[in-house]
Amino acid sequence: MKLQQQESAVEQQQGGEEKLPENLLLYFEQILHDDPLIDEVGFLHPTQFCSLDCARDGDSASQSTEFHCARYFWCRDHKLAISAEILPELYHAARDAYYNARDAPLSRTNLMRHTKALLILCPDLLTAWNSRKMVLSALYDFTKLKDELQLCALILSYSPKNESTWSHRRWVIKQVAEQHQDMLELIGNESILVKEIAEKSKMNYRAWRHRCWLIPYMTRKQVLDELNESTRWSELHVADNCCFHYRRSLLLALLDNFFGNEEDSLSWESDICLLWKEELRWDEMLIKRYQGREV
Incomplete structure (x- = not known):
């Protein structure tokens, strides 16, 4: 009986690890949604990130989110820090989510959420920028265009010579x-x-x-x-x-x-x-x- 319980616990842990990139992406996108005025992003080495003591402050987003997601993000006063430890997994999850959203009949809101997360991680993806142009061109919305300028300014704050963003x-x-x-x-x-x-x-x-x-x-x-x-x-x-x-x-x-x-x-x-x-x-x-x- 104990052996079965141990095996079940191991399977649950492995399943959680498999879904970790997806959970991280959802958590990342929720942070960007909750604080649209973020004006600075930093990608920190794990040792630097630990010095922020984000677990104790608990200021990244919702307290109900799992701890293993909160330990990789920190957000305060419109400043966002991301642990470099999870950047590869986060990027691949954002890229896959974007391609799925682009090829499937999902809402434009989801497409904008996925491309925003992806471009913050890799602003050189012209296809993602073009997808945002397609959505914004469908209906003129001055508020959304101002938000787009905010996104560009955010990316330029840490990648000031990125030609795709300037364009x-x-x-x-x-x-x-x-x-x-x-x-x-x-x-x-x-x-x-x-x-x-x-x-x-x-x-x-x-x-x-x-x-x-x-x-x-x-x-x-x-x-x-x-x-x-x-x-x-x-x-x-x-x-x-x-x-x-x-x-x-x-x-x-x-x-x-x-x-x-x-x-x-x-x-x-x-x-x-x-x-x-x-x-x-x-x-x-x-x-x-x-x-x-x-x-």
Whole structure:
């Protein structure tokens, strides 16, 4: 009798281990659903993860979830930590769930949940990004598009040079621009995001290229403000030529705006000339100050 009980216990334990990746994925997706404002993700070595003492805090998600799931995740103040120990199993579970959701007649909600989890683990999967585009294109929803920008910002916080994420972010902005004439606030937030990423990720060509891509959506005042605000940043990061390319794009945009607008006055033409002359004087000053740099 005791032998049968022991065998039954072993079988239950083995069955639980087989379902562990699926349970981890469900737990991971529940965390993302419960806290849509997560803005930072960290993948920690098990020794680092243990120092968080997540079992005692119990702040990852529902207390009713099994302990063996909670021991791999920690979430507080919109910051999420995942133990690197379970990343391979979690990735494979997320990938399988996505493929099943894509090929089966499941709800779009499930498809979005699975792709979100999968892209956080591996943001280079273009098919997953395209699946999200397909769902978002079916019906315009500004709230969902804002959530999509939040997801992109989350991924860029730990993978700031991921081209797939930057490309998807531009697609989302295009969708918003087709429906909204006033892009002032959105473009301002984009500029702040790129500036923060550029501070953490030096020589990030993709981030600055995204900022250049935003220029046609800017008002004249925003272009002038961007030109003024980038002056100090360029002086502090003279070796990062990305910002100088950005300033060139801003100056060219002001010229294009002038020649494309017949209502511009002579005073505005004079202002543009002064801007270009001031830029040349400023460049000359930087060249003399930082000899050997490609200003």
